[in-house]
Amino acid sequence: MEAHQVVPDLLDVAPSSVATVKYPSGVEMNQGGELTPTQVKDTPSVSWSDVDPTALYTVLFTDPDAPSRANPIYSEVLHWLVVNVQKTDISSGVTIMEYVGSGPPDGTGLHRYVLTIWKQPGALPVDELKAAFPPTARLRFNSRNFIANNFYQAKFDEHVREKRGLRLSTGFKDQQIVPDVVDEAPVLTVEVKYASGTIINLGAELTPAQVKDIPEYLSWRVDEPNALYTLCLTDPDAPSRADPKYREFVHWLVVNVRGQDLSSGQTLVEYVPSSPGKDTGLHRYCLLLYKQPTGFISPDFKPINSSSSREERRSFRIRDFAVKNGLQGPVAGNYYLAQYQD
The missing domain is CATH 3.90.280.10 (PEBP-like)
Structure with missing residues (x-):
């Protein structure tokens, strides 16, 4: 197989x-x-x-x-x-x-x-x-x-998580997400499915059309039912991987998510789909989950909605955001590749 x-x-x-x-x-x-x-x-x-x-x-x-x-x-x-x-x-x-x-x-x-x-x-x-x-x-x-x-039952689930975690860690290093975006790769996977039926599968290439809508399903391991998390989708390759002068372009940012209930969180950056520029090659889209060990956070951050200018999403740094707000991790993640689609 x-x-x-x-x-x-x-x-x-x-x-x-x-x-x-x-x-x-x-x-x-x-x-x-x-x-x-x-x-x-x-x-x-x-x-x-x-x-x-x-x-x-x-x-x-x-x-x-x-x-x-x-x-x-x-x-x-x-x-x-x-x-x-x-x-x-x-x-x-x-x-x-x-x-x-x-x-x-x-x-x-x-x-x-x-x-x-x-x-x-x-x-x-x-x-x-x-x-x-x-x-x-x-x-x-x-x-x-x-x-x-x-x-999935506990023993089989843990085995699968271990295998996927190893592939995730290797992929983050091979694609240089470590160190371009984060210092260490997560060991757990965020499972993601779009309404189109598309899933994010550890570095597989997807088209912008496949990810045009906000994911309908996200799942990750929760050790503490009342734990709070921050979820971020970011593109470090703006406008291109060869010339990332706008690194990073933030596509989605939600804080204070309780457990896996995304609707419980506060959206700081509304979701926008991948939209790599023409002739800019493959972009890496990194989905990162951080734990909030101190509980509820109130980031000093101007919210960005889907109609905001693209300039407002440029030059974001999830690494800096995590440090500033005392986040732990990333504790889980996933990623895909995408390029321009006419």
Whole structure:
């Protein structure tokens, strides 16, 4: 899965064992072997090892390369979803999304079709899932969010966080966010999803169109339920990484956020999307979360709204803001790359 970048495009860590998937045509999935749409047009049989006879499982089958791997604006397409499966008996489960075979459009190259099995912490709410995923809702499915909302338990969650934290730290250093923006990389990840279905995925390139609206979902680990946080989205590459004379351009700044409730915070800088200038190359967009160890803060800062001039957002320094207001961290973060889009 690492060789085909299923890790990290869909998963943070590869499964520890391989599921057996057999089609009525006689072919089997073989860990990345190429199959034709004709060979996989009918529903397969699926089995797996290390089965807990008291547990329930979910079978999930998606295509992250829609309409193509080069331009996955509809990623992921949900091809099959069955929940509450007993042992390895698919017929015992409830089908949320009926199986459809592969159908990559002409000229879009090879697509990756990924089938995973997940152990459930208990029975999943079938009626809610059917309402959330009607038969027409196959596009822009998000495996990570689906699993995070329905499955993660403490031990597995910590393992995933550790892996993502290592990738985050490495990415911050490789992209020189350390030291251009912060002195040390965070060890925890802020999970972010936009209404378009786009997620921020540790340095993946996104288009300005994908991030044009304020994120609809943000999540991070909260050790103390009443802790307060500051969230910042900043671009150190203004007007370009080669000539960052306006470093940093602040896109979003919210303080006094209680726990993960962003609506509880005070917005000092209203969200504006990425808008790199033409011929300025890739920009780094850094989402940083700081803890407020002293509690509520009242920054000496003139609020900036979405209609304010761009000049007011220039030459911001999150490092200086953090020091001035006694912030700790960044304790969590994420980042993406973007360039000019006509």
